[in-house]
Amino acid sequence: MSPRPGFVLEVDRSTPATMFWHGEGFRLERLPVGSRVIYPPEPLAALADPEAAIRDALEHPVGDSEPLSALLRPGMRLTIAFDDVSLPLPPMRPPDARQRVIEAVLDAAATAGVDDVVLIAALALHRRMTDDELRHALGSRVFDAFAPHGLLLQHDAEDPSGVVHLGMTDQGEDVEINRRAAESDLLVYVNINLVAMDGGHKSVATGLASYKSIRHHHNVKTMQQSRSFMDRHRSELHTSNWRMGRLIADAGVKVFQIETTLNLDTFPSQFKFLQKREWEWSLKDRAGFQATRAALDRTPHAMARQIFSSIRSPHALTSVQAGEVEAVHDLTLANVHRQQLVEVSGQADVLTMGLPYICPYNVNSIMNPILVACLGLGYFFNLYRGRPLVREGGVCIISHPTPWAFNPVHHPSYIDFFEQVLAETTDPLEIEAKYEESFATDPWYVHLYRTSHAYHGVHPFYMWYWCAHALQHLGQVIIVGGDRAAVRRLGFKPASSLADALEMAEDVVGRDPSITHLHAPPLFLADVT
Amino acid sequence: MKEIVVERSVARFAAARAVAVVAGSGNGISVGPLRLADRDPRDLPGPEWVRMQPLLSGICGSDLATVDGASSRYFEPIVSFPFVLGHEVVGVVEADGGARYVLEPVLGCLARGIDPPCAACAAGRKGACERIAYGHLRPGLQTGFCADTGGGWSEGLVAHRSQLHRVPDDMSDDAAVVVEPVACAIHAALLGAVVPGERAVVLGSGTLGLATVAALRYHSLPASLVAVAKHPVQRELASALGADAVVAPGELERAVRRITGSLALPRSGAPTRLTGGADVVFDCVGTAQSIASSLDVVRPGGRIVLVGMPGTVRVDLAPLWQREVTLVGAYAYGSEPTSDGPRSTFDLSFELVAAARLERLVSARYPLERYEEAVRHAAHAGRRGAVKVVFDLRRSGRASWRSAASTASTTAAPAASAPEGAHGVPADASPTAPARKEPAGRRRPAKTTTEPVEAHE
Numbered sequence: 001m002s003p004r005p006g007f008v009l010e011v012d013r014s015t016p017a018t019m020f021w022h023g024e025g026f027r028l029e030r031l032p033v034g035s036r037v038i039y040p041p042e043p044l045a046a047l048a049d050p051e052a053a054i055r056d057a058l059e060h061p062v063g064d065s066e067p068l069s070a071l072l073r074p075g076m077r078l079t080i081a082f083d084d085v086s087l088p089l090p091p092m093r094p095p096d097a098r099q100r101v102i103e104a105v106l107d108a109a110a111t112a113g114v115d116d117v118v119l120i121a122a123l124a125l126h127r128r129m130t131d132d133e134l135r136h137a138l139g140s141r142v143f144d145a146f147a148p149h150g151l152l153l154q155h156d157a158e159d160p161s162g163v164v165h166l167g168m169t170d171q172g173e174d175v176e177i178n179r180r181a182a183e184s185d186l187l188v189y190v191n192i193n194l195v196a197m198d199g200g201h202k203s204v205a206t207g208l209a210s211y212k213s214i215r216h217h218h219n220v221k222t223m224q225q226s227r228s229f230m231d232r233h234r235s236e237l238h239t240s241n242w243r244m245g246r247l248i249a250d251a252g253v254k255v256f257q258i259e260t261t262l263n264l265d266t267f268p269s270q271f272k273f274l275q276k277r278e279w280e281w282s283l284k285d286r287a288g289f290q291a292t293r294a295a296l297d298r299t300p301h302a303m304a305r306q307i308f309s310s311i312r313s314p315h316a317l318t319s320v321q322a323g324e325v326e327a328v329h330d331l332t333l334a335n336v337h338r339q340q341l342v343e344v345s346g347q348a349d350v351l352t353m354g355l356p357y358i359c360p361y362n363v364n365s366i367m368n369p370i371l372v373a374c375l376g377l378g379y380f381f382n383l384y385r386g387r388p389l390v391r392e393g394g395v396c397i398i399s400h401p402t403p404w405a406f407n408p409v410h411h412p413s414y415i416d417f418f419e420q421v422l423a424e425t426t427d428p429l430e431i432e433a434k435y436e437e438s439f440a441t442d443p444w445y446v447h448l449y450r451t452s453h454a455y456h457g458v459h460p461f462y463m464w465y466w467c468a469h470a471l472q473h474l475g476q477v478i479i480v481g482g483d484r485a486a487v488r489r490l491g492f493k494p495a496s497s498l499a500d501a502l503e504m505a506e507d508v509v510g511r512d513p514s515i516t517h518l519h520a521p522p523l524f525l526a527d528v529t
Numbered sequence: 530m531k532e533i534v535v536e537r538s539v540a541r542f543a544a545a546r547a548v549a550v551v552a553g554s555g556n557g558i559s560v561g562p563l564r565l566a567d568r569d570p571r572d573l574p575g576p577e578w579v580r581m582q583p584l585l586s587g588i589c590g591s592d593l594a595t596v597d598g599a600s601s602r603y604f605e606p607i608v609s610f611p612f613v614l615g616h617e618v619v620g621v622v623e624a625d626g627g628a629r630y631v632l633e634p635v636l637g638c639l640a641r642g643i644d645p646p647c648a649a650c651a652a653g654r655k656g657a658c659e660r661i662a663y664g665h666l667r668p669g670l671q672t673g674f675c676a677d678t679g680g681g682w683s684e685g686l687v688a689h690r691s692q693l694h695r696v697p698d699d700m701s702d703d704a705a706v707v708v709e710p711v712a713c714a715i716h717a718a719l720l721g722a723v724v725p726g727e728r729a730v731v732l733g734s735g736t737l738g739l740a741t742v743a744a745l746r747y748h749s750l751p752a753s754l755v756a757v758a759k760h761p762v763q764r765e766l767a768s769a770l771g772a773d774a775v776v777a778p779g780e781l782e783r784a785v786r787r788i789t790g791s792l793a794l795p796r797s798g799a800p801t802r803l804t805g806g807a808d809v810v811f812d813c814v815g816t817a818q819s820i821a822s823s824l825d826v827v828r829p830g831g832r833i834v835l836v837g838m839p840g841t842v843r844v845d846l847a848p849l850w851q852r853e854v855t856l857v858g859a860y861a862y863g864s865e866p867t868s869d870g871p872r873s874t875f876d877l878s879f880e881l882v883a884a885a886r887l888e889r890l891v892s893a894r895y896p897l898e899r900y901e902e903a904v905r906h907a908a909h910a911g912r913r914g915a916v917k918v919v920f921d922l923r924r925s926g927r928a929s930w931r932s933a934a935s936t937a938s939t940t941a942a943p944a945a946s947a948p949e950g951a952h953g954v955p956a957d958a959s960p961t962a963p964a965r966k967e968p969a970g971r972r973r974p975a976k977t978t979t980e981p982v983e984a985h986e
Contacts, residue, residue, distance in 0.1 A: 144692075416784070419783065426593070438787075439787075443792060444793055
């Protein structure tokens with residue numbers, strides 16, 4: 001039986017309560033009659049033989065590219081770059097997609113007699129991965145073969161000798177990427193495409209770039225002009241990356257892109273109720289939900305975070321494509337859409353969402369308030385094609401505890417951004433003009449980014465810019481069940497219950513508003529007509 | 530004549546200390562050595578002395594330390610019991626036809642009848658007087674701690690003419706009553722010798738901290754001025770008076786690191802000790818914690834100015850030694866070097882109070898009879914949305930003083946019972962930073978930030 005597509009439910013009197021994610025917990029909420037709930041599609045079937053599919057992709061590339069084996073030769077310099085810890089979410093149950101692909105590439109390289117091989121985690125301005133995280137992504141065989149010999153690197157965007165300026169686009173954008181990658185005879189990029197935003201030229205042009213280069217598209221103007229950044233052809237973020245990617249190719253950097261897509265089988269069996277529709281919950285699902293919620297209610301927050309952080313997703317590969325970047329990415333997007341698209345008719349006055357415990361930037365870490373804003377107004381709000389799920393001037397209601405808590409190792413500049421910048425203004429443009437450069441060039445943040453496990457000093461700014469489109473579009477943002485001081489610092493309104501939030505929303509959008517609830521994760525992409 | 534008298538009672542001081550430790554500052558008053566007393570007016574100690582009737586008298590941090598039994602025993606030889614608290618005073622002198630004066634409470638050689646004066650007094654540095662317990666007065670570093678003078682928490686005190694500064698006719702009582710603490714702040718700010726381009730931190734945003742912010746903005750040109758404030762009203766005022774950044778106590782280290790571009794010595798990756806820091810730190814709190822915080826954020830070779838009155842504290846001075854930090858106390862006032870030559874700190878203070886409209890620091894007024902309530906309010910001023918709490922002696926006091934002065938009666942008229950609060954900011958008060966006194970070309974744009982301060986009773 002083929003998996004069912006996504007579904008838009010209209011709430012009636014017989015509809016059971018709707019489950020909202022709420023950080024490391026859940027809420028059951030009664031949505032008003034007439035509300036719509038968008039459910040993700042069911043997971044597509046996994047590739048029957050992933051290893052064979054990978055080998056097939058490598059030898060039958062798409063676009064203007066020779067098979068990988070034809071690109072490999074003795075004495076060449078081969079660099080394999082791969083997506084970092086921010087993908088996929090939650091982390092995959094081993095073997096990770098990157099492990100499968102990289103093992104296949106390394107087998108091909110060994111067969112061709114390539115000796116000079118270096119692996120690079122494409123961090124961009126993200127934190128350095130720990131050895132455990134690298135081992136998880138690559139598998140022990142790869143990690144042990146490369147890490148001890150210094151051949152497993154992590155991209156350092158602040159190493160002046162480690163990046164090379166390749167030129168400027170016709171829009172005046174600096175293109176500066178990792179020197180080893182740029183000067184290799186072949187750069188193989190191994191991607192995991194969790195959402196439509198990932199991959200394509202963004203892999204190299206952002207993942208291996210410097211701040212000098214990234215700032216050209218990670219800025220407020222670009223984000224406000226990306227409608228949405230999940231829709232490649234209407235995303236200024238991607239347009240800029242495409243310009244850069246083509247310049248990289250024109251500069252002679254030979255990129256062999258390998259992209260993978262995953263199905264929406266997101267949670268392990270004990271949490272399977274999370275990807276079911278509530279009215280289809282079995283007795284076992286109900287018992288599982290109640291038991292989980294009851295246990296979480298009694299669990300200290302830090303321990304609950306640990307429990308959730310240990311979740312390994314059963315995500316399975318649904319496609320692998322390799323070859324020339326743009327041709328590969330077109331196929332990838334088709335596969336992402338095949339799994340994630342849900343048709344939705346019309347916008348609502350109010351968009352509700354429950355945010356989970358994880359986003360791309362707090363893997364094994366704390367979901368601080370800035371990341372809450374980014375996940376809600378950056379990622380979830382932008383999970384659309386066509387038009388936003390909520391009308392202009394509408395209200396977004398987010399459910400999340402939003403603790404005033406930060407991981408000082410991973411997010412040191414976030415703390416200062418929250419305490420000093422947001423205390424003064426929440427206007428993205430003002431923040432960008434007044435504070436970005438000083439944070440981006442702060443020597444302490446640079447030091448921690450390069451030597452510890454800290455996100456780059458500018459990263460919290462990008463998280464805030466990610467919200468810029470939503471902040472411009474929405475009339476109000478309300479967070480249910482959040483730390484009130486933290487919510488206010490973000491410039492949002494706190495509410496103690498969904499009912500209160502809906503009443504507050506009526507002050508903005510009028511009485512009896514239309515309501516759409518985004519029932520994610522698992523993630524989907526709303527095709528809003 | 531009514532006054533709040535502090536008696537010498539070791540048991541009561543100890544009890545006040547115990548209660549304050551357990552129940553919090555200000556609560557020691559119920560068991561401490563203070564009492565409301567009636568007495569005859571004091572004799573004038575000499576020919577240059579006059580009787581002064583307080584109009585408003587402020588409650589200062591050093592007064593609260595006395596109330597809580599927390600003052601250092603260092604002061605024992607330089608105070609005399611029983612004394613009447615209150616050294617922030619604006620009052621009238623009947624002998625001068627009811628003219629208004631601000632009291633400069635320091636009791637230097639001139640007031641003590643010592644001639645020739647000590648070197649410090651001769652140089653105008655009354656706060657550094659070397660004859661502080663000598664002369665025809667009993668010991669007392671200031672009016673408010675001397676048995677012979679009385680103090681501001683009363684319906685009458687005696688003052689030497691050298692202690693009196695005439696209040697301009699257009700200056701309100703609220704403005705005049707903060708001239709004394711603002712003079713302290715000016716003295717500290719100038720002692721800190723902040724040169725243009727340096728980065729300064731002001732720890733604490735009570736009256737003294739806020740006045741120091743205003744003084745630094747008026748008399749110096751710091752590249753950045755960071756104020757530490759706990760409460761919303763303090764944050765708003767610190768910003769309005771010229772702080773570039775206002776941070777909570779727990780945010781200070783990170784803020785200074787950010788602003789100065791310092792590196793830090795990590796513990797599990799978190800910044801815990803700065804390698805650089807601010808050029809000058811003004812500690813307007815005076816506790817072990819605030820001194821330690823000052824040491825945490827001052828740069829090697831930097832200066833810490835102790836503005837708030839400290840007591841016996843336990844502080845790790847290793848960073849003071851290793852980083853060659855200068856720690857300097859800033860007590861009182863006297864004469865300040867300026868580009869126009871030496872000027873009285875009080876003259877500078879009158880100027881700053883007017884320029885920065887510091888009358889807005891006065892948040893609540895109490896009649897003398899409600900002194901316990903007033904002291905508790907002052908002890909938790911920030912938390913209760915207030916800054917400066919004062920005694921208002923304008924109605925009951927004046928009548929009783931006239932009566933006492935003319936008849937030597939010991940009876941005072943009943944005071945009005947209701948406190949007068951919510952007078953913190955005149956309706957037309959503009960919360961702007963003080964314009965710097967240098968030529969107009971160097972003046973900084975006025976800030977437009979806070980809403981008027983709400984005073985609460």
